[in-house]
Amino acid sequence: MYQPEYESMQRSDLEALQLRRLNGLLARAYDNVLTYRRSFDEAGTAPRVHGLEGLADLPFTVKDDLRAAYPYKMFAAPMRDIVRIHSSSGTTGQVTVVGYTAGDIGRWADLMARTIASAGGSADDIVQVAYGYGLFTGGLGVHYGAERLGCATIPISGGNTKRQVQVLRDFGTTILACTPSYALLMAETAAEMGIDPQELPLRAGILGAEPWSESMRAQIEQMLGITAVDIYGLSEVLGPGVAAECIHQCGLHVNEDHFMIEIVDPVTLRPVPDGQTGEVVFTTLTKEGIPVIRYRTRDISRIIPGECACGRTFRRLERITGRTDDMLIIRGVNVFPSQIEQVLGGIPGVAPHYQVVLSKRGSMDHVEVHVEVGPDVPFDEVKTLEHLRSRVSAEIASALAVSIAVRLVEPRSIQRSEGKAQRVVDRRGEGGA
Amino acid sequence: MVTQLTVFLENSPGRLAQMTRALGDAGVNMRALMVADTAEFGVVRIICDRPEAARRVLEDEGFSVSATSVIAVEVPDRPGGLADVLEVIGSAGTNVEYAYCFVEPGGNAAVDVLRVEDAQAATAALRDAGIRVLRPEEIYAVGS
Numbered sequence: 001m002y003q004p005e006y007e008s009m010q011r012s013d014l015e016a017l018q019l020r021r022l023n024g025l026l027a028r029a030y031d032n033v034l035t036y037r038r039s040f041d042e043a044g045t046a047p048r049v050h051g052l053e054g055l056a057d058l059p060f061t062v063k064d065d066l067r068a069a070y071p072y073k074m075f076a077a078p079m080r081d082i083v084r085i086h087s088s089s090g091t092t093g094q095v096t097v098v099g100y101t102a103g104d105i106g107r108w109a110d111l112m113a114r115t116i117a118s119a120g121g122s123a124d125d126i127v128q129v130a131y132g133y134g135l136f137t138g139g140l141g142v143h144y145g146a147e148r149l150g151c152a153t154i155p156i157s158g159g160n161t162k163r164q165v166q167v168l169r170d171f172g173t174t175i176l177a178c179t180p181s182y183a184l185l186m187a188e189t190a191a192e193m194g195i196d197p198q199e200l201p202l203r204a205g206i207l208g209a210e211p212w213s214e215s216m217r218a219q220i221e222q223m224l225g226i227t228a229v230d231i232y233g234l235s236e237v238l239g240p241g242v243a244a245e246c247i248h249q250c251g252l253h254v255n256e257d258h259f260m261i262e263i264v265d266p267v268t269l270r271p272v273p274d275g276q277t278g279e280v281v282f283t284t285l286t287k288e289g290i291p292v293i294r295y296r297t298r299d300i301s302r303i304i305p306g307e308c309a310c311g312r313t314f315r316r317l318e319r320i321t322g323r324t325d326d327m328l329i330i331r332g333v334n335v336f337p338s339q340i341e342q343v344l345g346g347i348p349g350v351a352p353h354y355q356v357v358l359s360k361r362g363s364m365d366h367v368e369v370h371v372e373v374g375p376d377v378p379f380d381e382v383k384t385l386e387h388l389r390s391r392v393s394a395e396i397a398s399a400l401a402v403s404i405a406v407r408l409v410e411p412r413s414i415q416r417s418e419g420k421a422q423r424v425v426d427r428r429g430e431g432g433a
Numbered sequence: 434m435v436t437q438l439t440v441f442l443e444n445s446p447g448r449l450a451q452m453t454r455a456l457g458d459a460g461v462n463m464r465a466l467m468v469a470d471t472a473e474f475g476v477v478r479i480i481c482d483r484p485e486a487a488r489r490v491l492e493d494e495g496f497s498v499s500a501t502s503v504i505a506v507e508v509p510d511r512p513g514g515l516a517d518v519l520e521v522i523g524s525a526g527t528n529v530e531y532a533y534c535f536v537e538p539g540g541n542a543a544v545d546v547l548r549v550e551d552a553q554a555a556t557a558a559l560r561d562a563g564i565r566v567l568r569p570e571e572i573y574a575v576g577s
Contacts, residue, residue, distance in 0.1 A: 373441060373497070380439040380501045380548070381530060382469050382476050389473075407473050410443050411497045 002117040002149065003110065006257045007312045014313065017257060019052055021285035026058075029291050032076040035065055036293060055260060055283065056271050060294045066096040066236060075099050077288050084289075087135045088235050098137075098235050099289035105144065107286055111241035111255050112145020118246040118253065118310070119204050119229040121175050123150030126201075128171070130164055130178035130186075131209065132419055133157040137239025138209055142177045145241065151175070158182065158418045161189045168202060169195055175204045180212040180220060180228070181421035184352065187223035188416075198225035206231055208240060210420040211320045211338045215345020216352050217249075230319050236295055237282045243317050251304040251316030258286045261317065262294070263302055266324060274303040279324060280317065298324040300336070326424060328356065330367050333402040337423040340369055343399045349377045349388050353414045359427045368405045369396065375411050434502040434552060435569050436484040440477040441497040444470065449477065452496060456481070459490040464572065465535040465546065478533070480505075480546060482573045504547045505567040506559055510536065518545060518564055525558035527551040544572065 001007045009017075029036040030047035039059040040047050049055060066074060075082065082099040100108065116127065127146040131138030139157055146153040156167055158178065164186055167173065176183060183205055190197050202224060208231035220228050232252050233240035242259055243252035254261045260283040262271045272278045280299045284291045300323065304316040322336030329335070337356055344350050351372035359366050371392055379385055389408050397403040415422070442448050449468070456463065456479075465480040481487050484500065491498045508514040515534065522529060530548040537544060544567065549555045559566050 375497070378499065379441045379476060379497070380478075380499060382471060385441075385474065385476070386471065409474075410441055412495060413443065 001312065002114040007114060007253075007314060009257070009313060011313055014256060015052055018260060018285060019049070021257075022052070022055065022260065022283070023048055025283070025285055025287075025291050026293070028076055028288075029293055033074050033291075035061075035069060035074050052260070055262065055294065058294055060269070060281070060296050061292050062296050063096065063236070063298070067094040069096075070094060071097040072099065075290050077101050082289055084140075086137045086140075086235055086239065096236060101288040104287055104289050107258065108141060108238060108241055109144040109148040111238070111258065112141055113149040114145075114255065115231055115241055115244040116142075116145055116149050116151065116175065116206060118244055118312075119175070119206050120227065120247050121146075121149060121151060121204065121206075125149075125151045125174045125204075126154065126172055127151040127175045127177060128154045128156055128164070128167060128173040130156055130158055130176065130182060131240075132159075136419075137233070137235045141233070141239040141241060142206065146175075146177075161185055161418070162193065165190045165193055165195060168197070169200055172201050174201050175206060176202060176224070176226070177206040179209050179417070179420055180207040180216055181210065181417045182419065183207055183220050183224065183228070184216070185416045185418070187220065191223075197223065200225075202226055205229070206244075208232055208244075211322060211326075211336075213338050213342040213345055214319075215342055219345065219352055232317065232320065234297060234299075236292060237284060237297070238287070242282065246308065246310040246312065248309050250308060251318050253308065253310075253312045253314040254317050256314045259284060261303070261315070264296075266300075274305045274315070277302040277321075280320075300324060300327070328358075328367065328424070330402050330404065333400065335400055335402065335404075339400055340396060340404075341423075343395050344371060344392070347388075347392060347395060349374045350392060350408075351375075351411065353416070354423070355414055355425050356423060357425045357427060359430070365428065366405070368407055370407050370409045370414060372411050372414055373408050435480065435505045435546070435567070435572050437501045437503045437546065437548075438479045438481070438484055438488055438491070439499050439501050440479065440491060442475045442477055444473055444475055449475070451494075452477065452491065455490055455494045455496075456487055459486065461487045461490065465533065465544075467533045467546075469531070478546075480535075480572060484573070501548065502552060504549060504552055504556060504559070505572045506545050506547065507565040507567055508534070508543045508545045510541050510543050514543065515545060517562075518547075518559070521558050521562045521564060522547070522549060522555045525551075525554050527555050 026047040043059045081101045083102050084100040087095050087097045129142045133139030205226045205228040229245040231244040233242040243254040245252050262281040263278040266279045280297045299320045301318045301320050351374050353372045355370045357368045393406040462482045467478045469476045528550045532547045534543050534545045
C-alpha cells in the first residue's frame with residue numbers, strides 16, 4: 001500500500017474523517033459556488049450535516065449543472081489558485097470544464113500512486129502511459145501518479161499502435177496503462193508484427209475509462225501475459241484515481257477518504273444498501289478547484305459487501321456494468337452492451353469486437369449485434385458460419401432474456417479504438433437500414 | 434490435391450468487386466469462382482493460377498482468407514458425366530460437402546471441383562474407376 005495509514009484505516013476513524021471533511025466541503029461549496037448556494041437555499045437545506053447519513057438529504061448535482069456552468073462558474077477556488085484545467089470530450093453534448101488547485105494535483109498524484117501500487121507496481125516499474133494526454137484526464141492523471149510512486153514513466157499518449165508495441169518491447173515496459181480495448185488492439189498488433197508479448201517484461205495492465213467484462217479481461221491477460229486491473233474515475237469527480245482494483249481483482253476499492261460513494265435507486269433516487277445495484281453517486285471531500293456534491297455519474301454498479309483479502313478497508317465498487325445513458329431498452333428489456341460482450345467472450349470462434357447497431361425499419365427500431373468472426377474459424381463451409389451465428393443468437397437470447405438479430409462481419413472490420421470503444425452505433429437518423 | 438482459397442465476405446455493395454480487383458491488380462488469373470451466399474454474408478471460393486500469392490495479396494488487403502484442399506477431376510462433357518463421378522465417391526462411403534464445375538475453354542471436358550470428407554479415400558476410388566484426378570499444376574494452368 002502506498003498510504004496504508006489511510007487505505008487500511010479503521011472504519012470508525014474513516015467515518016469521523018469523512019464527516020469532518022464533508023462539513024468542510026459543504027461550507028466551501030456553499031460560500032463560493034452560486035449553483036450550490038441556490039440549490040441548497042431552494043431545498044431549504046443548511047450546508048451542514050450532523051452525521052454521514054445526512055448526506056442523503058442534500059440536493060444532487062447532475063451533468064447539466066456542470067454544462068450550464070461552462071466554463072468556470074462552478075469553480076470554488078479563485079483562478080489564481082487554479083493550476084490545471086481539463087475538460088470532458090463533449091461527445092454527448094456541451095463539454096464540461098474542471099479545474100485543479102496545486103493541492104488537488106498533489107492529492108490526485110497520491111491517489112494514482114495508490115492505484116499503481118495496488119496493481120503491484122513500485123518504483124522499480126516502467127510505466128507506459130497510453131491513455132490520451134491533453135484535455136482528457138487519463139494521460140496526465142496516470143502520469144503524475146506513476147512519477148509520484150517513482151516509476152520510470154513513458155508519456156507516449158494514445159495512438160500509433162505499432163510504435164506503442166515497439167516501445168513496449170524496446171523500453172522494457174512492465175506496466176501498461178490504457179483503455180481495455182486499446183490493450184486488445186496492442187495485443188493484436190504485436191501478433192501481426194511477429195512479437196510475442198508473453199516474452200516481454202510486461203506484467204501488469206492498469207485499464208479503465210470504459211466498461212469492460214470479465215471475459216475481455218481474461219483475453220487481455222492471456223494475450224499479453226499480464227495481470228489486468230480495472231480502474232475507475234471521471235473528470236467531473238477527479239479523473240482516474242477515484243477507485244481501483246487491487247491484485248485480488250474482486251472489485252474496485254473506492255478512495256473513501258477523498259470521496260463519498262452512494263448507490264441510489266435510479267427511479268426513487270434514494271440510497272440503496274450495500275450489495276444492491278443502482279446509479280453511482282460521488283461527493284468529493286477534498287477537492288478545492290471544483291468540488292461536487294452528490295454528483296450523479298449515470299454509471300450503474302453496486303458496492304460489494306464484505307472485506308477484501310488485501311487489507312484495505314475501503315469498500316469495493318463492482319466493475320461498472322453500464323451507463324444509464326448507454327442502456328438500451330429492447331422490447332421492454334434493459335440491455336447494457338457489456339452484457340453482450342460477456343456472452344461473446346464465452347463463445348469460441350467470435351472475436352470480442354462487437355457493435356450494437358440501431359436502425360429504423362419502417363417506423364420500428366431495429367437492433368442488430370455485429371460480431372466479428374474470429375481468425376481461426378474454418379469458414380470454408382457455410383454451415384459452420386450458420387451454426388456460429390445461431391449459437392451467438394441463442395446465447396444472447398438466453399442471457400439477456402430478449403432476442404436480438406446477429407450479423408457476422410468480417411474479421412477486423414469493426415473499427416478499433418485507440419481510446420474508448422464505440423459499442424453502440426445509432427443509425428436511426430440516417431433513414432433506412 | 435488442389436488448393437482452393439476461401440474468402441469470407443460481408444454482403445455489402447462493391448465488396449466482391451474490391452476482392453477481384455485486388456487479385457487482378459496482382460496479376461492473379463482466376464480459373465473458377467463460386468459464391469455461396471446467405472442473406473448477410475458470402476463465402477467465395479476461388480481456384481487460381483497462384484494460390485499462395487493470391488492469399489498473400491488478399492490478406493494484405495485485409496480480407497479473411499483460408500486455404501482448403503479440394504479434388505479436381507476431369508469429367509467428360511456429356512449427359513451423365515458428373516453422375517458417374519459422384520456415384521464412385523458415394524460408393525467409397527464418403528460425403529460430398531460441396532461441388533462446382535467449370536468448362537475448359539476449347540476443350541471437350543469439364544473440370545469438377547469437389548470438397549469431400551475423406552479426400553484420400555475418394556481420390557483412390559476415382560483412380561480405380563479410371564476417372565482422371567487432375568494434378569494441381571494441371572488445374573492452375575488451365576487455359577493458359
